[in-house]
Amino acid sequence: MHVRPKKNLGVSAAVGSLLAGTALLFPTASASAATAPTFDIVPLRTGFGPVTLSGTAEPNATVNLYEYAYVWGYNYSQSRLAQERANNYTTGGYVTTTANSSGRWTISRDLDSGHVFMVGTADGYSQIRKAALRVKADLNVTASNGTVNFSVNADPSQPGLPVAIQRYSTSGGWSTIASGATVQVGNAATYTGSVGSQPSGTSYYRAFLQGDDTNWADQSNYIVANYSENQPAGNGAGNGTPPGNPLPTPVYDTGTVTPPPATSSPTPRPSASSTSPTPRPSSSSPSSSPTPKPTTPKPTTPAPSGPAAGSVQFTRIQYNAPGVDRKTNTSINGEYFRLTNKTKKSINLKSWTVKDAAGNLYRFTTNYTLAAGKSVVVRTGKGTNTTATRYWGKKYHVWNNSGDTAYLRTDKNKQIDTCKWTKPGKGYTTC
Secondary structure, three states: OOOOOOOOOOOOOOOOOOOOOOOOOOHHHOOOOOOOOEEEEOOEOOOEEEEEEEEEEOOEEEEEEEEEEEEOOOEEEEEEEEEEEEEEOOOEEOOOOOOOOOEEEEEEEOOOOOOOEEEEEOOEEEEOEOOEOEEEEEEEEEOOOOOOOOOEEEOOOOOOOOOEEEEEEEEEEEEEEEEEOOEEOEEEEEEEEOOOOOOOEEEEHHHOOOOOOOEEEEOOEEEEEEEOOOOOEEOOOOOOOOOOOOOOOOOOOOOOOOOOOOOOOOOOOOOOOOOOOOOOOOOOHHHHHOOOOOOOOOOOOOOOOOOOOOOOEEEEEEEOOOOOOOHHHHHHHOOEEEEEEEOOOEOOOOOOOOOOOOOOEEEOOOOOOOOOOOOOEOOOOOOOOOOOEEEEEOOOOOOOOOOEEEEEEEOOOEEEEEEOOOOOOOOOOOO
């Protein structure tokens, strides 16, 4: 829910720079010099799911991924982004990979909004890439006696996306009959309504999740616009069959970052004690060694803000509802997860999210204060929220009995806790 390079290598202008795929400007050192990694432009995907990140690095080098949600990190510098190691939500720890013998690396990463990415190795950092995400619009529409009823779901579930409902006719093409914005309803972002005084017969309708310039659904989250599929509704003679919808032009940056002014100090490589990559020592001879890098202070790591990891934890997930799974609200509500505040202070969970491995997402949409030591249960089905029990509003079971992973994140997309199971077991886990 949802691609924006140049890296300052911190070497004096007297030495020149090393770019991906080019030779070192000092041939006598080329046999031993190493290059900083590169990061390819990130493919544009539609809806929540994995995207393949790729680039180059020294053969067999360890590659570390750094990321931040675009809404929080779109203006990050390399030194700031280097403090945002990407968490591995499946196994714990951080996301790393190893470049192959040809110097290529790949990483698969889920996108639920636009993101900012970078990789680092012992030889430095890549350029910064900004990754957009095209929204997927699902339209349901019915028509009867001149009234059209419609419902649009946005994927990723992003509230506030501008929506236009359009009707097609052979004589006039597409015309907008209603407009508004998605709102959060449980775990979904939807836009619903009805319009009267519509033509008789069968017409085709579509939804366009748009933005002010018609190419963006949400610039702050780097979400690109899209059409739904064309849907017929009504009875009787048809009013024309439209052609397929084109993809709106994806107006998104290809990732180039403006380098700092020549008078500014180069971005320092972090020391071995930091979470960023350690520089590889040069093995070039003294006669060919470059001019020493200027001495610059190591960036100060900002103090962590907001609740710490583990402050709120999954203390039970009932992933297998008691009895035979049926599509009844009672059975669906037999699934639930429980969160417990492990600190001595109250924590407001507003805009915090819980997501499974398939991308089903629950969000605390309003202020919800979880007192110190207290728990809240979120049941999968429908019901009336109380202080201790919330309801997801789903019409189907969410958690997989054979294995799944739950992720808890704050409103700033910081991971607080995960819970994973790999077999049916007892039907529940206490994480």
